[in-house]
Every structure is written in structure tokens, then in C-alpha cells.
Amino acid sequence: MNEMQFLTWVRGPGLDIAIGIFLLGVLWRLIEIYTLGRKQDVAPGRQRDGASGLHTVFRRSVPPPGMVRKSPVTYIGGYVFHIGLAIIVFLFAPHIALIRDLTGLSWPGLPSQFVDLVTVVTMAAMVVVLFDRINKPAKRYLSTFQDWFTWTLTFLPVLTGWMAVQHLLLPYTTMLALHILSVELLLIFLPFTKLFHTFTVFGSRWYLGKINGHRGVPV
Amino acid sequence: MSDKNSGLIASLAHQGISRRTFMKYCATLASMMALPPSAGRAMAEAMAAARRPSVIWLPFQECTGCTESITRSHSPSLEGLIFDAISLDYQETLMAAAGHQAEEALEKAIEENKGKFVLIIDGSVATGLDGAYSCIAGRTNLELLKRVAPHAGAIVAMGSCAAFGGIPKANPNPTAAVAVTDIIKDKPVVNIPGCPPIPVVMTGVLAHYLTFGSLPELDKLGRPKAFYGETIHDRCYRRPFYDQGKFAKTFDDEGARKGWCLFELGCKGPVTYNACATVKWNGGTSWPVESGHGCLGCSEPDFWDGGGFYRALSMPADPLKMAATAAVVGTAAGVAATFANRAKKGAAKSAHETVTLADLEK
Amino acid sequence: MGIEQIPIHVDNGSDGLSGNASAILREVADMLDRLARTGETGAIDLAALPLTPADKAWLSERLGKGEVEISMELNGASRIHETAYPGIWWITHLNPMGAEIGEFIEVTPIPDMVPSQSDDIVRGSESLNFLINDLC
CATH class of the missing domain: 4.10.480.10 (Cytochrome-c3 hydrogenase, C-terminal domain)
Incomplete structure (x- = not known):
């Protein structure tokens, strides 16, 4: 298989398989999770300001007071790479072309130099966050295989995409194919690992906020 | 084609190409090939003095577009004139001879210039049905290539078909077409892909071969780096x-x-x-x-x-076939899991409900 | 619509110089020094280095124009001029469409292309004699 055939495979059958598994997994897990239900809390609800599902959805997007100073790498690093990933995935013109082709939706992109800069910052933040996880005994103790695995799954598409654009190491054609392949791996594993938080993050916040809100505790 | 022993420059002069024009051409050719300016001078001297190199051009499964590209530019290009000036001993499209005479010319050229002639091939090689899909004078392309190639001084695969199989090799490849390099494994082959290729690349390779006696630097796919080095x-x-x-x-x-x-x-x-x-x-x-x-x-x-000429590289090469099925299967799996979970919960609940007064009094 | 109408503005800072022009100027000076001492000639292919239009203008301005200017019609125009520094020649080749296809600086008493070559002189002499014989 030459590099052009490799690229055509990842753009064709490879993408088909990856998106298939992704859709299957996402629908399966979303339906399963949201139909699970909870035992009804028969205790009378307590009202308190700021204690509701909606409040928690927003409150959890902001660090609790004092925590940024206490654990700056986790918070700042976390923000930087999450926002960076969103910019890279949704505002780089070739990515928008893909989304438009798949869904018909389209919006303007950002200049590629800017996206390039964001990519470098994102990768730096991800590496810093990883080192922090290795360095801090508590974080290291809490980490399982899945944490290292999902970090790698997330990092590889960013790295290969950037290397393709910058013409590093391998010819662009091969690098682009590797980039698409790494995204396909991410798509395949996303529904079945903790990366599924991309779909459940606001739902689970709402859920926690609502349960605690019923008890009159703003979380 | 005039006397073989005079240099290339003499036959160019016959066509009204002055030595200065030729020097200018060599200077810009060297510049294009990213060679130092001194190489331009060396090329001009070597090419001018060179005995007109013998070239055998074998057309296989091709459309003659590659020949057109070189010989039919809108005004007589120097590539075309240099091409005319070489001793083109066999080229079916351009040669006057036909039939047995043409085949005799081929055999004669091989014998006279053994190990020295430049072999140019355009078109892919059919291998299906023992090569019977494409024959010249009763011989398959495959036979012909195996007969001529061992005696060539340099082999050039002209155009995407000869270099990579090209359009004949496109799905479903009915003739089992392959590239020249799939057949010739023991000799370096210069690939000049393109549909058609850029004429100056051929003269560049020829000039390099005549000047330095070697082939220019090639990339992984056998293409001259000077022309195919960047996207x-x-x-x-x-x-x-x-x-x-x-x-x-x-x-x-x-x-x-x-x-x-x-x-x-x-x-x-x-x-x-x-x-x-x-x-x-x-x-x-x-x-x-x-x-x-x-x-x-x-x-x-x-x-x-490669997934369609009008689809962006970041778009899927084929329409997604599995997405709808996958969505249905995923939904079904989710619903099935829901019922399974409900059943489990119901069972647990009913298990707890069987607590009796007697149990509590213990 | 031509390329020149497409509004691309390449911004290379205030003066547009990449720094390569001054490097070339030093190399030319070095070559001229060698020519003066040993008679060795030299040449620079201006297409081999990334030069901005401002770089070329800067270099051309520094080298200036000398006494000699030669124009030739060689399957497209070619122009040669000696710069203000004797021994340094600036050569521009155009194709028949008028597009620039090569630009060189040669450091030599006279660029190779200019003098008539001995073979050509022999051929010229033969043709002239033919002409005279025809006249008689």
C-alpha cells in the first residue's frame, strides 16, 4: 500500500468504520445512561438560592474560590487545552469543510497561522498537565491505564495534524493519513472511555446539582 | 534524421538554434534543477559536444498525451527541438518506418548502442492474460520491455501510467496494468509522472545524464528531486x-x-x-x-x-455507508440495555419487598 | 483576470528585506576579490536563494549600472549589463512570453555567452565565403 492508497483508505473505509462505531457507541451509551433513572427521593424538597441543576452546570465551569492558586496546573492547563481543542476542531478551515460535508452545517474559520499558534499552546498545556499527573503522588496514585490511554488518544491527533501542516518528519501525505487515522482511533474509543464526558458533562452536572438542590445544598 | 556523429549543437544549429540560445537554455535548466551556475556551463558544453544520444521510446498502454506534451507545445519549444535533435531510433508515433522495417530499426538500435541508449517508456504494462491486452508487432508489452530494458543505459518512465500504472491501473484495472518499476527491479528507473508530465523534466534528466553520466537525485518514488521536491x-x-x-x-x-x-x-x-x-x-x-x-x-x-477530484482532502473519500445502520444498531442496543437495567432494578426492588414482619422481629 | 489583480499583500516588515541581499553582496565582493587576485570567475544564481522584490531592488541599487549594456534575442530576450563595479555583470533571461526565467550575477571579465565561439566563427566564415562566391 503506498501513501496515497493509505490516505484514500483512511478517508474512505476507515472513516466509515470509525464514524459507524462512534455513532453506535454514542447512541447506545446516551440512551442507556439517561434511561437509567433514580429511585424517587420522597423527602420534601428544600429551597435554597443557587441550588439547582442549572446553577451547577454553570458553577462547575468556574473554579471554586482559592483552587486556582492551590492547583494552578490542573485548572489553567485544563482550561487552555480544552478551549484550544475546541478552537482547533471547530475553527480550522479543513475541519469545517469536513463538518459541512457530513452535516451541511458551515461557519467561517480562523487564519491557519492563528490555529497553528493555538495548536502549539494546546500541546504545551497537555504536556504540562501530563507531567503534573506524573509528578504529583496523589494524581499518580489515582491514575489508571485509561487516564494515560485517553491522554494519548487526545494528544496524537493534535500532534500529527500539527506535524502534517508543518511538514515535519514524514511527507505531508503520510502525515495527513496518520492524522486522520489517529482521529479515527479517537472516535472509536470515545464512547467507551472517560472521553465520553464530551457528551455527558453537562448532563451529569445537572444531575448532581438537582439531587443536591433537592436537599438544599448548592454544589 | 541527419548524420549521427555530429554533436547535438550542430543539429540544433540546423534548426536555427544558436549556441547562445542553447547556453541560455542550459543556464535556466540548471537553475530550475537547483544546480550551481557552473553546472549550467558544464551542461551546455557536454550537451553541445555529445554525440546525438540514441533514444528508444516504447509506447505501451498510453494515450500519446505524453508525446504530445513534449513535441507539440504551442510554439517550437527547446524541449521539442532537443527531442528532435536526439537520435530517436524507435518511436512508433513519430517514426516514418512501419511494420517489419520499424521492428528492424528497433533491433538495430539495441545492437548498435548496447548499454548506452536511453529507454523512454510511456504507458503502463498490461500483465493480464500474459500481457495480451496490449501487443506491438505480435509481441506483448511485457515481452518487449523484458527484451529491451536489460540493454538500456538509462530507463525513463514517462508519465503517470509508466511511472505508477496511471489510468489503466485505475479500479477495477481490467488489464492488470502495472508500472515499469513493477517489472524492472534490477535497474534504476527515473519516474517522470504527470498526466502529461512537464516537458522540461525530460530534458533535465537527459541533460544530467549526458553531462554527468549519471541520473539526477531521485526521491523515494524515483522522481527527480529537483522537480518533485515540493508540493x-x-x-x-x-x-x-x-x-x-x-x-x-x-x-x-x-x-x-x-x-x-x-x-x-x-x-x-x-x-x-x-x-x-x-x-x-x-x-x-x-x-x-x-x-x-x-x-x-x-x-x-x-x-x-483518490476519492474524487472535487472533494476536499479533509472530506470523506467515499459516502458513509455504515452510519445509518450503526445509528439503528446503537439505538437498539441502548433500548435493550434499558430494558435489561429496568428488569434488574425491578428484581432488586421486589427482592427487598419480600422483607416480612417475622424477619424484622429477629 | 491576471495575478496582479489578485489582492495579495505579502508583508515582510517595514522595508521588505529578508537579509539575504546583503549576504549575496558580500559573496559577490569575495568573488570579485578572487577574480582580481587569481583570475577565477564566479557566478550566483539569484533564483537559488529566496529573495523578495525589495531584496533584488536593494542589491541592484547597491551594484548600480556601469558602462556596458547588451541585449540579446535568444528565444526570448536576454539582457546583460555591467554593474558600477567592473567585473560584476547582471544577467536577466526572459522567455518568449516575456516572463523572467533566470537571473544571475556573473563575476568575470566578460560573460561566457557574449564572445563568439570559435566553432561558430568557423561556420560564419564559411557562410560568408559562400555568399561572396555566389556574388561572383
Whole structure:
């Protein structure tokens, strides 16, 4: 298989398989999770300001007071790479072309130099966050295989995409194919690992906020 | 074709090409091949003095577009004239001889120039039915290639078909077409892909062979690095628009009129290694992107099966076939899991409800 | 619509100089020094280095124009001029469409292309004699 055939495979059958598994997994897990239900809390609800599902959805997007100073790498690093990933995935013109082709939706992109800069910052933040996880005994103790695995799954598409654009190491054609392949791996594993938080993050916040809100505790 | 023993420059002079014009040509050719200026002078001297090199050109499964590209530029190009000036001992399309005479000329050229002639091949080699899909004078292309190639001084695969199999090799490849390098394994082959290839690349390779007695530096796919070293995209004058995120969305929108980047209209420039953006076509008049159409990637292997000419590189190469089925299966799995969970919960609940007064009094 | 109408503005800072022009100027000076001492000639292919239009203008301005200017019609125009520094020649080749296809600086008493070659002189002499014989 030459590099052009490799690229055509990842753009064709490879993408088909990856998106298939992704859709299957996402629908399966979303339906399963949201139909699970909870035992009804028969205790009378307590009202308190700021204690509701909606409040928690927003409150959890902001660090609790004092925590940024206490654990700056986790918070700042976390923000930087999450926002960076969103910019890279949704505002780089070739990515928008893909989304438009798949869904018909389209919006303007950002200049590629800017996206390039964001990519470098994102990768730096991800590496810093990883080192922090290795360095801090508590974080290291809490980490399982899945944490290292999902970090790698997330990092590889960013790295290969950037290397393709910058013409590093391998010819662009091969690098682009590797980039698409790494995204396909991410798509395949996303529904079945903790990366599924991309779909459940606001739902689970709402859920926690609502349960605690019923008890009159703003979380 | 005039006397063989005079140098190339003499036969060029017959066609009204002065030595200075030839020197100018060699200087710009060396510059194009990223050789030092001294190499231009060396080329001019070596080529001028060279006994007209014998060339055997074998056409296989091809469309003659490669020959047209070299011999039929809009005004007589120097590539065409140099091509005329070489001793073209066998080229079916151009030679006067036909039938047995032509085949005799081929055998004679092989015998007279053993180990020295340049073998140019255009078209892919059919291997299906023992090569019977393409025959010349009762011999299959495969036989002919195996007969001639061992005696060649240098082998040039001209055009994408000879270099990579090209259009005959496109799915479903009914003739089991292959590239020259799939047959010739024991000799270096210079690939000059393109559909058609840029004429100056052929003269560049010829000039290098005559001047230095060797082939120019080749890349992994056997292409001269001097011409195929960079992608169309990297040398494209529309590149700044790509970087700014300005794209033509259709062939007649405002972006297309303003000459914005053609990436979204399926331009394969980013994955195509060729010199069109710098050398251009028709004596430097224009080239595909300049005329408003994206690059087809014609100098890359299997460009015909690369997922459609009008689909951006980041778009799927084939329509998604599994998505709908996967969505249905995923939903079904979710619903099945729901019922399973409900049943489990119900069982647990009913298990707890069987607590009796007697149990509590213990 | 031509390329020149497409509004691309390449911004290379205030003066547009990449720094390569001054490097070339030093190399030319070095070559001229060698020519003066040993008679060794030299040449620079201006297409081999990335030069901005401002770089070329800067270099051309520094080298200036000398006494000699030669124009030739060689399957497209070619122009040679000696710069203000004797021994340094600036050569521009155009194709038949008028597009620039090569630009060189040669450091030599006279660029190779200019003098008539001995073979050509022999051929010229033969043709002239033919002409005279025809006249008689």
C-alpha cells in the first residue's frame, strides 16, 4: 500500500468504520445512561438560592474560590487545552469543510497561522498537565491505564495534524493519513472511555446539582 | 534524421538554434534543477559536444498525451527541438518506418548502442492474460520491455501510467496494468509522472545524464528531486489565501472570481509533488490553479482513485455507508440495555419487598 | 483576470528585506576579490536563494549600472549589463512570453555567452565565403 492508497483508505473505509462505531457507541451509551433513572427521593424538597441543576452546570465551569492558586496546573492547563481543542476542531478551515460535508452545517474559520499558534499552546498545556499527573503522588496514585490511554488518544491527533501542516518528519501525505487515522482511533474509543464526558458533562452536572438542590445544598 | 556523429549543437544549429540560445537554455535548466551556475556551463558544453544520444521510446498502454506534451507545445519549444535533435531510433508515433522495417530499426538500435541508449517508456504494462491486452508487432508489452530494458543505459518512465500504472491501473484495472518499476527491479528507473508530465523534466534528466553520466537525485518514488521536491500547495501563489482561511466554495462565487484558494473545491495541491506552480505550462503561460481549477494530483500514484477530484482532502473519500445502520444498531442496543437495567432494578426492588414482619422481629 | 489583480499583500516588515541581499553582496565582493587576485570567475544564481522584490531592488541599487549594456534575442530576450563595479555583470533571461526565467550575477571579465565561439566563427566564415562566391 503506498501513501496515497493509505490516505484514500483512511478517508474512505476507515472513516466509515470509525464514524459507524462512534455513532453506535454514542447512541447506545446516551440512551442507556439517561434511561437509567433514580429511585424517587420522597423527602420534601428544600429551597435554597443557587441550588439547582442549572446553577451547577454553570458553577462547575468556574473554579471554586482559592483552587486556582492551590492547583494552578490542573485548572489553567485544563482550561487552555480544552478551549484550544475546541478552537482547533471547530475553527480550522479543513475541519469545517469536513463538518459541512457530513452535516451541511458551515461557519467561517480562523487564519491557519492563528490555529497553528493555538495548536502549539494546546500541546504545551497537555504536556504540562501530563507531567503534573506524573509528578504529583496523589494524581499518580489515582491514575489508571485509561487516564494515560485517553491522554494519548487526545494528544496524537493534535500532534500529527500539527506535524502534517508543518511538514515535519514524514511527507505531508503520510502525515495527513496518520492524522486522520489517529482521529479515527479517537472516535472509536470515545464512547467507551472517560472521553465520553464530551457528551455527558453537562448532563451529569445537572444531575448532581438537582439531587443536591433537592436537599438544599448548592454544589 | 541527419548524420549521427555530429554533436547535438550542430543539429540544433540546423534548426536555427544558436549556441547562445542553447547556453541560455542550459543556464535556466540548471537553475530550475537547483544546480550551481557552473553546472549550467558544464551542461551546455557536454550537451553541445555529445554525440546525438540514441533514444528508444516504447509506447505501451498510453494515450500519446505524453508525446504530445513534449513535441507539440504551442510554439517550437527547446524541449521539442532537443527531442528532435536526439537520435530517436524507435518511436512508433513519430517514426516514418512501419511494420517489419520499424521492428528492424528497433533491433538495430539495441545492437548498435548496447548499454548506452536511453529507454523512454510511456504507458503502463498490461500483465493480464500474459500481457495480451496490449501487443506491438505480435509481441506483448511485457515481452518487449523484458527484451529491451536489460540493454538500456538509462530507463525513463514517462508519465503517470509508466511511472505508477496511471489510468489503466485505475479500479477495477481490467488489464492488470502495472508500472515499469513493477517489472524492472534490477535497474534504476527515473519516474517522470504527470498526466502529461512537464516537458522540461525530460530534458533535465537527459541533460544530467549526458553531462554527468549519471541520473539526477531521485526521491523515494524515483522522481527527480529537483522537480518533485515540493508540493504544489507549498509553491502555489494562492497559498496566502489558504492561510487566511479564504476559500472559493463554488467555481463561480465571489471567492472564485477573487482567485481564492481552491482547497474546498477538491484541490489536491497539498499532497501532490510537482513543479507546475513554478515551471508552469505552455511556455510559462499558466497552470491549472492559475486558470481556476484545483490540482487533480495527476503526478501522484493512483490519483484516479483518490476519492474524487472535487472533494476536499479533509472530506470523506467515499459516502458513509455504515452510519445509518450503526445509528439503528446503537439505538437498539441502548433500548435493550434499558430494558435489561429496568428488569434488574425491578428484581432488586421486589427482592427487598419480600422483607416480612417475622424477619424484622429477629 | 491576471495575478496582479489578485489582492495579495505579502508583508515582510517595514522595508521588505529578508537579509539575504546583503549576504549575496558580500559573496559577490569575495568573488570579485578572487577574480582580481587569481583570475577565477564566479557566478550566483539569484533564483537559488529566496529573495523578495525589495531584496533584488536593494542589491541592484547597491551594484548600480556601469558602462556596458547588451541585449540579446535568444528565444526570448536576454539582457546583460555591467554593474558600477567592473567585473560584476547582471544577467536577466526572459522567455518568449516575456516572463523572467533566470537571473544571475556573473563575476568575470566578460560573460561566457557574449564572445563568439570559435566553432561558430568557423561556420560564419564559411557562410560568408559562400555568399561572396555566389556574388561572383
